[in-house]
Amino acid sequence: MTTQTLHPRVRIVWILRSVLVAAVLSAPFVGAFYFGYLPEWAPVGAGAVFLVLGVGHSVLRYRRWSYEIREDALYLDRGVVTQVRTTVPLVRIQHVDSRRGPVERGAGLASCVVYTAGSRGADVRIPGLTPDGASDLREELKRLAIRADGEDAV
């Protein structure tokens, strides 16, 4: 399997989320403006800064995200500020979920979650898949995990 990228629509989900986060973060500034501690431009400026950061982060995040199923492991490459590359050996997969949150359903997307017994990377989420793609990936990983015939080593 070649390196896969996420569905472009996942940016919409992430951007919506960053808009929400920006709104929450700039709420104190709005409050401070309301009670007259800050000039008018402060909440606007703060909101704009948070929004730009969030949207930029979402876009970069989409560009960074890739995953790949190789012969004996699932590779994920992601992260904007801290780049994380995770190797999940197929023999270590415990179970696989495909799931769709409300926002994801709205955008017509789904994600796939791979669980291992590890303590740090116990669950790895691959977002931004089409619903069919997510269940295909789930089936594929299930099949590969069974074929790998591993023990969980715990």
Add this chain to the structure above:
Amino acid sequence: MKLAPQSIPYRAFQKVAGIVVILFFVVTSNDWGFLTAAAAGGGVLLLALAYEVAYYRRFDYELTEDTLDIASGVISRREREIPYRRIQNVDVSRSVIQRAIGVAAVDLETAGGSSTEGSIRFVTPEEATRLQREVQRRKSDASGGESGKRGADADTRPGSVGPDEEELFAISPGELALVGALSFDGRLIGLLAFLGSGSFPVLSSFVPDASAAAISALAIVAVGLLFLVSWIIGAGLAFSNYYGFRLLRAGDELRYERGLFRRYSGSIPTEKVQTLSISDNPAKRALGYASLSIETAGYAPGQGGNYGSQAAVPIATTERVYRLAHEVEVFGTPSFNRPPKRIRWRYVFRYAIVVGVIAGVAFAIDWYVAADIPWYGALALLLAVPPAAHLKWKHRGYWLGEDHLLTRNGFWSRSVTVVPYYRIQNVIDNRTIFQRRWNVATIIADTAGGSSLTGSDAAAVDFDTDEAVELRATLQNRLQSAVRERRDRRTAFEWFEGDAGSDNSDTDETSTTDAERSTDVPESTDDDPVTEGVVEPDVPDDGPVRPDFSGGDRDYSKPAERIDTGEYAVDRFPSDVDVAHRGRTESESDDTAEDTPVNGDDSDDTHDDSDDANDPANSER
């Protein structure tokens, strides 16, 4: 089987104690009659007793053929079956009162769930020991796959206590004193710092007219006292925790006992050991001592805490600790690779920034409260920055052994973590934005051990990106070959049942091949035919016979690769269809072909074609 009868009143009093205390306060603060309060307390006690009688009647545990069944619950009932194979630890603890009335608490841990899975409160100490031993015996029977023979054997001598115990370590009074002396409980300081952080400016505004010298003298005395008290608390805790510590080996299991007031004893199957970590601090290093802890997947993260119930050798000479560690996991003599020297500059900058922040805070306090603090004194810390950076660099490292990854981190509390390749769950490559500037990366080998919250993950921190990528690939390959070896040994064991000689020779030769592997990076393909030739057991045509643990009618115990369907697939399970054509040898040669692209970071496109050709899954999609 039932709990010990004396657990009924004990449990009832345990529950009621809190309520009685509350009642006491109510009585003293209100003008209730003492009689009313006593009646209320008695009523609550009666209720609790009734509940505990019901609990006792309902609670039932049973050691069946291959599970431990626990039925419990008064209001909502629960029946739980724990397969022996899945049990990680069996811990027994007895507090002073429990010892006086002759009961013990038994806790069984499995890898799943966030709390203790099997908690039996309380049984007699003899029963607790019997449970511990019996679980071990049945577990080794279950994994040995010859339960019928040995089970019958054990039935003839019901009083058997399993294999002989061999003492690995017993703490000597001198070592116990050392543990106490070297223990320091930082929690009090943390608490005071937390409480005091808000009140510092307030306090200093109260004492403005005292001379600065008097204040600083007082502060030094107070801090000294605080440290002394913390040290005494730490020493006391460590002393009562590790009093009478013994570590024993009994067959395939480690057992430990410890505790002055509350006695703990527990068992850890060596098969379940996830990681070992050997830790020391400058004081211990100077004296040539270290401590060892053995981690399993049984305890949920954070459970157990500082003085957890995991078996840990609190202190022993470094040499002895390594010998004990080798007793559990056989790794060689490590020689650590250090991160590149240039990374020391990174630490210099980092510490310089910290010193700058401290000086800034001191200056701000000085400016804000107008006290005459010599804030620039903080800058003297800059002198300590270069040695600190050097020491930090010096104590980092990793080493790839034959079957283990060792990582080392930390100066003040240095820990060497030993991870068998077989136990690796994920390999994570982390690069923060600052690390990218320095062109370095951190590789974390994640295991199922429950200590990630305390930050003792096996991590090779700040290595050259190229080296890190290579390490990541190496770990992944070694894991694969460890899994393969384990699987082959499993099948070989089943086939050459009773023929220990051939089994041993198999594993020996495999390990030598791995030794060859470890000398050069395993992108070489030439030693793989050797591995095949040695490891591949002579399997008859109808496939290996393995114990079937699955409930359904699909025989998962049979590896999919071995289903012989001839020219076309006749398997009922389509997910295995494409696998059926793939022989074992073919899949192994696939693996070796795969070894090379694993190393590549982003330049894997060249190999994708061969991937597609080999993997029938892709042609299917």
